[in-house]
Amino acid sequence: MxxxxxxxxxxxxxxxxxxxxxxxxxxxxxxxxxxxxxxxxxxxxxxxxxxxxxxxxxxxxxxxxxxxxxxxxxxxxxxxxxxxxxxxxxxxxxxxxxxxxxxxxxxxxxxxxxxxxxxxxxxxxxxSPQQAKAGVPGIGAIIAVASGKGGVGKSTTAVNLALALQANGLRVGVLDADIYGPSMPRLLKISGRPGQIDGRIIRPMENYGLKVMSMGFLVDEETAMIWRGPMVQSALMQMLREVAWGELDVLVVDMPPGTGDAQLTMAQQVPLAGAVIVSTPQDLALIDARKGLTMFRKVEVPVLGIIENMSYFIAPDTGNRYDIFGHGGARNEAERIGVPFLGEVPLTMTIRETSDAGTPVVVSEPDGVSAGIYRDIATKVWQQLKGTTQRAAPAIVFE
Ligand SMILES: Nc1ncnc2c1ncn2[C@@H]1O[C@H](COP(=O)(O)OP(=O)(O)OP(=O)(O)O)[C@@H](O)[C@H]1O
Incomplete structure (x- = not known):
């Protein structure tokens, strides 16, 4: 046939x-x-x-x-x-x-x-686990941005963190590992299909100076929805290892939300130097964030810290700050369990609108308050990374 x-x-x-x-x-x-x-x-x-x-x-x-x-x-x-x-x-x-x-x-x-x-x-x-976790040539460190549950602004945080790391002078790529709901094509306003080199290696897409790979560039969401675990894993490994990333200091992996088996497998297979957990201040989200911590501990990936997103609200008209969500929960939790606290990102119209328009705030308003907050977070993430030997450190790095 x-x-x-x-x-x-x-x-x-x-x-x-x-x-x-x-x-x-x-x-x-x-x-x-x-x-x-x-x-x-x-x-x-x-x-x-x-x-x-x-x-x-x-x-x-x-x-x-x-x-x-x-x-x-x-x-x-x-x-x-x-x-x-x-x-x-x-x-x-x-x-x-x-x-x-x-x-x-x-x-x-x-x-x-x-x-x-x-x-x-x-x-x-x-x-073997060692092979599976072998680093990717040319990439200095791979970090995961994860959340215990959906909707906490993980992807928005991942993309702004990546751009902020770049603004701090690093060469950065983004791997959108959320195969069932990829966000990077929209957040970075990238459409079209990646080209190939020698019919095999995929050329990453690029915007705002970031090299980007997402399942959203390769297949439509309905197709991805019917995929089962093994296919997702293969696709992820291909996006990681068969892409011409070139020389990168950091590859930011936007993980699928949640802490289920699929995420655990991913955390295990990607050679992560560390993970950043995004949480909102609400108690429920913090419980989920804790699950995220546990997951990375299980696979011995150092947790670089927690970011509190939508931490407080800044009224667009007056610029006044309102702590409507009981902000600070993530900081307290981070202190309690001995994980670095990386910073608080406010809930602002600007972050929402720029995200949704595919012009993340770090590039569209680089002099604004939010961009400054992301750059500070990026600095802390980088410091944590440098203090962490890839895969060799204990799960949590204590001062
Ligand atoms: N700090 C913020 N201020 C205002 N809006 C925000 C902020 N962070 C995220 N958002 C908005 O919240 C919504 C959800 O964000 P995002 O898609 O990043 O979340 P997520 O956790 O990755 O979601 P999912 O789990 O569904 O992938 C988006 O509309 C985004 O623009």
Whole structure:
């Protein structure tokens, strides 16, 4: 099969073609193929790119990397396939079909990993933790901006922090890891598709001097919504490692909101030098922020500090400040648990409007109060980073 004609047109590749092609890939027992062994998950095709996972016995995941590569190579032989992302899913059930998973679930069985800090079980892509966490050449430090729950202004904070780090003289990139709800195309007013170098390495998009990569540039949101854990992980790893980031001092990763398994897996797989937690002052958000701290501790990523967003309100007409949210909660919490407090960002119309217009306040009003606050926060983040040895420090750095 695979003989569908497509004279330079949009590819109309079908799942059936892919599945059929995959019958030529032999399973680990060499007796049968991976389709008949029921090892291949649902196949998703978007824009000529093919995504699926192969379920392998957990204890053999490490050895089966060649199988993953063979499957990827084989699919790429199909006419019209622009790329393939195949992930290995470690499963206790050897050779069984991939069980359906809800969209935001992780690829692997890291319910176990959590207890062992990810050192003893095979991660989803069959890399050893050390390999998976190997740094990205050219990038000095990768930091995560995370929040315990959605809507606290994490993405707004991430983008302004990135721009503020840049304003402080650093070379900065942004990786939007929120695959189900990417914000960076909108926040940085970037549209279009990234180009490729040698048909493989993706050229990052750029605006305001930042190099930016987001799933929003590659697929539409509806497509991403149906992805399962393994595909999300593969996509993230590709955006991290197969992008021509060049030389960067810092790569800011805008994490998906929340502290579920998907976030934990990401925190584990991305070689993070540290994490910044964004919280609003409300009690509820602080409880969630605490979950964020716990998550990074679990994977031994140093928490660089907490930022309180929407900390107080500045009335647009008078410029008066109102502490309507019981501000200061994050500072107290940070002190209580011995995590640096990085600063308070007010709730202002300017931050909201500039964010929503794709002209973040740090670049559109660099002399304003808010931009100054973000730059101070960026300075503190950088200081914390410098005091933290990548991956080697304890989870929390005490003075
Ligand atoms: N300090 C602020 N002042 C005013 N508005 C803000 C501030 N921070 C964020 N916002 C606004 O709050 C909304 C949510 O922000 P944002 O999208 O950054 O949150 P998020 O936590 O990343 O959300 P999600 O979890 O849905 O990705 C946006 O409209 C944004 O403009």
């Amino acid at each position: 695979g003989n569908r004609k497509c004279g330079g047109c949009k590819v109309d590749l079908t799942k059936e073609q892919v599945l059929d092609k995959l019958k030529s890939v032999r399973g680990p027992d060499l007796e049968s193929n991976i389709i008949d062994l029921g090892m291949v998950s649902d196949v998703f095709i978007a824009d000529g790119k093919v995504y699926f996972s192969i379920t392998v016995p957990a204890e053999r995941a490490k050895d089966l990397e060649p199988l993953r590569q063979a499957a990827e190579r084989t699919v790429k032989e199909l006419p019209g396939v622009k790329g393939a992302m195949v992930a290995l899913t470690a499963d206790k059930k050897a050779g069984g079909a991939t069980p359906p998973r809800p969209a935001a679930q992780p690829a692997d069985n890291h319910g176990h990993q959590g207890h062992h800090h990810g050192h003893s079980h095979a991660p989803p892509q069959a890399r």
